[in-house]
Amino acid sequence: MIETPSSTGRGAQLGARLRDRDLSAAPATLNLVESRTPADLRETADLLHELSPAKLGGEAPGHVIGVTGPPGAGKSTLLSALVRAWRERGRTVAVLAVDPSSKRSGGSLLGDRARIDFDPSDRGLFIRSTAAGERLGGLAPATRAAAQALAPAFDVVVIETVGVGQSETDVADVADTVAVIVQPGSGDALQFIKSGIMETPDVLVVTKADLGKIALSARRDLSAALRSLGARDTQVISVSSVPPPTGIDDLVDAFDAHRAALDLPVRRLAARRAAALADFAVEYGERGIRAVGGRRAALKLLGEQDPTLDVPALVATLEQKVPA
């Protein structure tokens, strides 16, 4: 007898397709991980279980890159050029663009899609815009799960968020490589790095290199500031998206270099633990955190678990500590 689709759940099926690098599973996967109904949450857990390091036999091969920066820094134009460069190198790309939600209406305008040039017949590119919702830190609730789900299937998974300050911290928890985009003449980024509000990014990108001198001096100032902080590993790259674009290939190389030097299992494991704690906190609130003995104790508990567990499994270990 032919096995009917219902004999395995939607989540598990999607997980299996993504494991086989079936990119056409991406839209349905995102619809699932974004859903908050109890049934869909269970399916999402199944999905992520299918894609856990245990099932994959190691960490997902895709490179998860966080791209963030203040509005107007030229993120989407840069992303457009980056996507083109990756596609030209034959890499498949998923872009998860996170936009802020209106506090007043709960609605949002996801305008970035209009700014990325794409060929509608290109199956190797997937773009999804998501509203950040009420979650602080700039990441949509489902974005971590989405990145984890897509990393086994796509060569590159980009998470794009707006803002300087809070959001980088969140992105750093989920991405292998974090790039902060600044435009010349904006001292904010420098101030944020110096004051420690912003974590030191892996790659700093100065846009609008076509502005010449200003861009050059911005790049010099940033390099000097990073040196004074002892952050010698952070690369500073100047790019211009104005034709002819410059610096894009350098940036792609810088991403590759960072990823090559990275202890991936360590970073991914930390990301999964951070994600588990964050998801747990959303579900159970401060009371739940107290029930497991505070954040530190929670992280310690997570650290004692099997490193190949997926996030929902980790959340479940915390849940067991919450009195019914």
Add this chain to the structure above:
Amino acid sequence: MSETPAHRLPERDRPWMMRTYAGHSTAKASNELFRGNLAKGQTGLSIAFDLPTQTGYDPDHALAHGEVGKVGVPIPHKGEMHTLLDGIPLDDMNTSMTINATAAFLLSLYIVTAEDNGIDRAKLQGTTQNDIIKEFLARGTYAFPPGPSMRLIADMVAFTVTEVPKWNPINICSYHLQEAGATPVQEIAYAMSNAIAVLDAARERVPQEQMGTVFSRISFFVNAGVRFIEEHAKLRAMSILWEELGRERYGVMDPKHLRFRYGVQVNSLGLTEAQPENNVQRIVLEALAVTLGRNARARAVQLPAWNEALGLPRPWDQQWSLRIQQVLAYETDMLEYPDIFEGSVVMDGLVGEMLEGARAEMAIVAEHGGAVEAVPYMKAALVDSHRERWRRIEAGDQVVVGMNKFEETSPSPLVDEEGGIMTVDPAVEAQQRNAVQAWRAGRDQAAVDAALERLRAVALDESQNIMPASIEAARAGVTVGEWSQALRDAFGEYRGPTGVGEATAAEIGPDLEEVREEVARVGEALGRTVKILVGKPGLDGHSNGAEQIAVRARDVGMDVVYEGIRLTPQQIARSALDEGVHVIGLSILSGSHKELIPAVMEELKAAGVDVPVVVGGIIPEADVAPLKAVGVAGVYTPKDFDMNRIMRDIVGLVADRGGVPAPA
């Protein structure tokens, strides 16, 4: 000889130039239309080009599908320009071309056509619209990024000032700003700021002693709404600011050079689909705004037709509008007097208010670094103003007779079985596609390749003027699509700001609150916030309606993927799939809905996207049933001004499709 008293003119003024914005289907059909209009007493030409010509695509390009010959005439090369102008004395004609991104090439075609007919380019009179900033702000037919676009304009100014000295290379359009919702103060301020950007760019390309002449060749193209007293004050304020600007910023001294000159097309935004005959009196009153006071009277007037909100006007509809002008000019006594508002306390007061407001707004634009840099700011301000206008109409604070008040009506005998409009023969597109391919096959290809090679080189070298190479290309038989592609290669593609991201949230009324609760309830049941895709298929860049829908959808709590303009059906389908939207809203005003909407529906099916699609725009009644037959769930036209009702419909469609039961 007796002295003329101060309240009379020694002799009656000559009437302004009378034009009708016209062109459709083919060069041949449009040529017949032009000749007919001239025979009826029209005194100048105003050419409407179709959207592919305006945005730099040949009739056989994928993006041109559905748009060829729709809102204007397709003129891809000199052969078509010859046909269009056949039998029209170009040394005697004053021609206005509504062309912007591709203006340099269309002027080149015009020059080549004249010269082929033995007419010296120095004799040519007329204007190319050529105002790119308002394309970014309101009209959407741009092709290149702002920097290179401004350079093309400056090139044309520098070229025409010596080579085609009677030509107005640009008219600064505040017209489209009002169509996009600008208040009179915004219209003045943004138009003036825009003029400053153009003049500053031109100043770098012409010697200072020519600046007076350059200044005098800049004309304006304004709008006039039905609040005609205020609108007249606006024009007086503009002429004061213009003179001030010439003197103070550009050192222009000659009073003749400092004169504020403008043409006008009166308001289309305020024309209604409901009881459309009322538009006739609106048009008359708007015409008064630009003709009544001698000190700020238009040089050239074109009036829309009464049925513009229904579809494309027929020749008879356009004749009616021309006759309005003729009655005003020849039957009334308005041309017999000096300025009738001189010394009016009311007029002076209004002008003073506008000057103050406009100066303040111009200062803000200047702080942003000028009009080019301030495009996102101005765009967001316009979206906001438009939203406020809409809110006032919805709330009944602004009365629109026949639409939100006095809605009772008898059936209109003016709207016949065809809907009282003109339709373009669908066969035109295929015919034009074949024609341009035949043209390409019949040219000296070596000459074309050489001309394009040179054009690319000139485009990349900012020290050179684009015009000589463009004229050479036009003469060699290059098409508008090839010319534009060469420039796109050099300058890059560009997508303008949408202005929706920065738009202020709507005020919460009980009506909006109710829709918002329903959106939240349905989203909760579905597991995800209700997500809508809003976009414009085809080349139509009039995005105001789509933007308002996008902003309101956000305000009722939806996640809105705003896709902007110029989308192919395939792009829309792909975005809908990737984004996982629950519903799609499409807007088309160019009359191409009959081709494009079925194409979108097909692509959606092919992509496996099964969500409700609603369509808004200028959709004639007769086209509604065929759209529904291909699966469109709802059609909205200009008479559907209650956006909360539209939102309620949309969330209802989403609930139905998602199997969400009605609230208990």
